[in-house]
Amino acid sequence: MYVPAKFKDNVFVKIKKDNLPKKYHSLFKFDGGQTNWERMRSIWFDEEERRSQSKADIAQNILRQPQASADQFFDDVIIHKIRAKYVTEPDYKGNIKFDIIKDKITNIEFSRTVPEKLFYWWGKLDANFKPNISHNFIVACDISRGTGASNSVLAVCDVNTQEIVGLYANSYIDVSDFAELAIATCRWLGNAYLIWEANGPGDTFDKRITKYGYGRCYINRNERSITHNRTSYRGWRSTPGPNGSKMDMLSQLDAALSESLKDERLYRYLILHDEAAVNELSDYMFTPSRVDVKASNSIDETTGAAYAHGDRVIAIGLCVLAMNMAHPAELLTKRKPPKDSFAHRYQNWQEEKEREKSYIRNKW
Numbered sequence: 001m002y003v004p005a006k007f008k009d010n011v012f013v014k015i016k017k018d019n020l021p022k023k024y025h026s027l028f029k030f031d032g033g034q035t036n037w038e039r040m041r042s043i044w045f046d047e048e049e050r051r052s053q054s055k056a057d058i059a060q061n062i063l064r065q066p067q068a069s070a071d072q073f074f075d076d077v078i079i080h081k082i083r084a085k086y087v088t089e090p091d092y093k094g095n096i097k098f099d100i101i102k103d104k105i106t107n108i109e110f111s112r113t114v115p116e117k118l119f120y121w122w123g124k125l126d127a128n129f130k131p132n133i134s135h136n137f138i139v140a141c142d143i144s145r146g147t148g149a150s151n152s153v154l155a156v157c158d159v160n161t162q163e164i165v166g167l168y169a170n171s172y173i174d175v176s177d178f179a180e181l182a183i184a185t186c187r188w189l190g191n192a193y194l195i196w197e198a199n200g201p202g203d204t205f206d207k208r209i210t211k212y213g214y215g216r217c218y219i220n221r222n223e224r225s226i227t228h229n230r231t232s233y234r235g236w237r238s239t240p241g242p243n244g245s246k247m248d249m250l251s252q253l254d255a256a257l258s259e260s261l262k263d264e265r266l267y268r269y270l271i272l273h274d275e276a277a278v279n280e281l282s283d284y285m286f287t288p289s290r291v292d293v294k295a296s297n298s299i300d301e302t303t304g305a306a307y308a309h310g311d312r313v314i315a316i317g318l319c320v321l322a323m324n325m326a327h328p329a330e331l332l333t334k335r336k337p338p339k340d341s342f343a344h345r346y347q348n349w350q351e352e353k354e355r356e357k358s359y360i361r362n363k364w
Contacts, residue, residue, distance in 0.1 A: 015028070028041075073250060073254070073284040073285065074281040074284060075254075075258075076282065078254075078261065079282055081261050082257060082260070082272055082278055082281075083275070083278050085261065086271055087272075087273060087274070087275045087278055088122070088273050090120035090167075090274075091121060091122055091123060091124070092110070092112065092120070092121040092125060092129070093112065093117035093119070093120055093121075094110055094111050094112040094113075094114060094117050094119055094121075095111055095116070095117065095118055095119050096108065096109075096110060096119055096168075096181060096184050096185050097111045097114070100180065103212070104212075105183055105187060105212060108184045108187050108188045109128075109129065109188075110129040110130070110188070111129075112129070118168055118170050119166065119167075119168045120166065120167045120274065121156075121165060121166050122165050122166070122273045123158070123165045130188070131165075131188070133189060133190030135159065135160040135161070135328075136160060136192075136193070136328055137157065137158055137159065137165075137186075137189040137190070137192035137193070138156070138159060138194075138195065138319050139156055139182055139185050139186050139193070139194050139195070140154070140195045140196065140316070140318035141154050141155075141178070141194075141195070141196035141197070141315060142196075142312075142314040142315040142318070143175060143178060143196060143197060143200065143202055144171065144201070144311065145175065145200075145201050146171070146172055146173050146175060146178070147172075148171045148172055149171070150171060151169045151171045151311040151312070152169070152171070152173050152178045153167070153168065153311040153312050154166075154169075154178075154181065154182060155167055155168075155312070155316050155318070155319055156185065156192070157270070157316075157319035157323070159326050159328050161271070162256075162260075162268065162270055162271060163270065163273070164272050164273060164274065164277070166185075167277065167315075168185075169311070169312065175201045175205055175208075176204065176205075176208050178205065179204075179208030179209055180208060182194060182196070182205075182209075183208075183209065183212050186214065186216070192216070193216055193217075193322055194209070194216060194217045195218035195235065195236055195318045195322045196235045196318070197236055197237075197238060197314060197318065198220065198235030198236060198237045199237060206234055206235055217234050217235070218234065218235060218321075218322055218325065219234055220233040220234065220235060220237050236249070236318055236321065249314075249317045249318065249320070250284065250313075252317070252321060253313070253317040253320045255267070256269050260272075268320070270316070270319065270320055274312065276312060280310045280311075281313060283310055283313075284310055284313065
């Protein structure tokens with residue numbers, strides 16, 4: 001924790017517990033700043049903290065900071081631990097480049113020479129800047145209208161390692177262009193599982209996906225039902241309220257992030273490396289009728305969006321939701337039915353039907 005030191009510049013120093021004699025341990029609170037948002041401590045602050053009714057009261061009346069002045073959805077201690085343990089600079093920065101020839105997306109590659117490097121990648125790429133497609137991937141999209149008010153975000157989840165390995169954010173990309181980028185990214189990843197938020201401009205996004213005949217997509221379903229009944233709509237649809245789909249999705253993300261910090265992980269987890277995404281976790285607040293991003297957010301310095309609307313959090317949360325359907329690559333291989341079996345013939349019949357639908361869509 002931080003304690004004052006009588007140096008000539010009157011600076012503050014960070015003291016490790018192991019370096020301090022035990023007789024002085026009771027004088028300090030060694031929590032790494034987790035319980036007071038990494039602010040400096042003093043005897044006065046400790047007394048005020050003891051008297052306070054809640055963490056929101058401390059944030060409002062003692063520290064006078066907007067962060068945590070309302071009820072946060074994601075626990076601040078968890079956010080602090082994720083930032084300390086996992087947040088790091090991406091291994092690669094660039095963009096996914098591709099061509100469209102005769103209504104087909106082709107010549108897909110990862111380029112590091114583009115002027116605007118908006119696609120971040122954590123992990124290894126081969127000599128040709130291609131990922132390890134022996135893993136299974138999820139591509140999740142939160143879509144804006146591309147007017148600069150908020151970001152369109154594309155998140156890539158490696159299902160085998162259960163971590164966010166890719167992230168793209170752009171506040172000025174057109175919805176149709178963003179859909180083409182999403183398909184190109186899925187192809188680059190060996191036909192990744194695609195999920196997007198269908199509300200708002202999601203319909204325009206869906207029509208573009210249909211045009212190019214990409215079929216490995218999330219079909220909207222009731223995640224709270226036992227049978228997870230599918231609807232006739234593609235993409236995830238957000239519904240408000242305490243029992244709505246947005247609350248359910250954010251709750252699953254919260255559980256996955258907490259599980260990632262455990263030494264022995266027994267359930268689904270998610271490792272997050274992007275600093276901007278971790279910062280957005282702090283912005284989700286409980287309001288009387290819904291969970292939403294607080295209104296005090298300023299310009300997103302990484303993309304130029306007028307306001308940070310928590311778009312990265314939605315895309316990352318959709319990755320967790322899609323893990324219910326997209327399994328690690330080795331499990332998919334094990335579940336492949338034997339050749340010439342009924343299950344194998346049925347699978348081939350389904351794939352042929354999907355190809356016929358794609359052909360009809362393209363002709364139309």
